Amino acid sequence: MALAFSEESEAKFNELVSRYPNTRAALLPALFLAQEEFGWISVEVMDYLAERLELPPSQVLTTATFYTMYNKQPVGKCHVQVCTTLSCAFRGGYELLERFEDRLGIKRGESTPDGNWTLTEVECLASCGSAPMFQLTDSKGNMEYFEDLDSEEKFETVVKELESRLPNLPDPRDMH
Template sequence: MFTEENLKKVEEIKKRYPTSQAALLPVLWIAQEQFGWISEDVMRYVAELLGLPYSHVYGVVTFYTMYNKKPVGKYHIQVCTNVSCMLRGAYENLEYLEKKLGIKVGQTTPDMKFTLTEVECLGSCGTAPVVQVNDDYYEDMSKEKLEKLIEQLSRDRK
């Protein structure tokens, strides 16, 4: 169940959109912020709350990479591997992070500190290669910059 505060937010969102279907994306964002990820139970809850078929909510959640379908670590590292980033070293960065963190893409470190994900375009092609950590973008990334970033995050400092 949403907190009372989040239920109020949902009601405000519903007032701004012509249909419940149109309100789905921001309501799912609220759900992810509260629960940390979008489980099947959360999808069913949101579907019921908005009066939508579960299949529609499921389709939206599984289509967009911005929704976590399983728990993620404290730092969700998302590496863009679309064309611009790929041409400027995204796969080398991804391999470096796998080695540095000791996990593969889609995995989380045993201490639940880092999750590594490969994503499609983050929309920052002019500053490729790009890495997103939680809601923050890190542009023109190199192995050296990633090394410093991981060290800072390991000490819980951005």
Template sequence: MAVEFSEEAEATFQDLISRYPNNLAAMLPVLHLAQSEFGWISVEVMDYVANRLDVHPTKVLNAATFYTMYNKQPIGKCHIQVCTTLSCALMGGYEIIDYLEDTLGIRVGETTPDGRFTLSEVECLASCGTAPMFQASFCDGEIEYFENLDAERVDEVLKELNEKLEALPLPKDMH
């Protein structure tokens, strides 16, 4: 994969860096842009971002690995991110992860062989009052929350998600 922004992404990049006092301050939005452009943040993408921002690659590595919203591996059509921070943990977040692992046949950090689902564990998603919950991020950029989960509700949600995923193409880096 050639790591270079498309014309459209390049225009967004130029706009972004013009709105921040220095390139370092623009790093997080530029990483978002890179993720939507390349699908995930590989070492090559980190190097590209460091080059384009003229910052040391370790600064990009630190930011990309600190924040869970930057994907360090190819992601399936639907990225299920289960919150296991306090409220969700107390309300059964880890049981939701166990159930998803059993049902999808993958472990946290993995993608189903058909490229449909990637499963991750994340920090608080600001929906603590409806714990336990997960966020589903789709390859078309849509994001949806599923809340007050239990095994029965997870089954329903996976059915809904599978129907929705029929209409979505595999992300370009999953072929």
């Protein structure tokens, strides 16, 4: 089946295209919108955007692959992005990353086979004053910061909170 935005995303797409002087300038927000709609940016999604924005597919491909915030493969319902840049590294960023690895049974850069979790190590997320921290992106397109996670207790509280959300999140592997 050919890809198409939902009615809601179609309205957002038309609105954002109208805000930019040309479709090239609208590419980054359009990629975000597509990621929210389809879960991840496959070649099929890139081709769809190229067609909709009347841009060369190669331009969409190079843009999507340049920026790490666009997922080029399916991610879990909860995509955990742990910062390990300087401030976070000093205050336990690597310990936080290792806690996730132990808890989820995966290494950084991997996803759990049940499609629930993806764990990624990332660069500074501009929340250095509340290090160590991670950003969560869920499969409904929500983004959230979890901060000051400098103890096992705080880590466990956050993980339990996220586990309770899993049943209400769509599996990105089924989204297109």
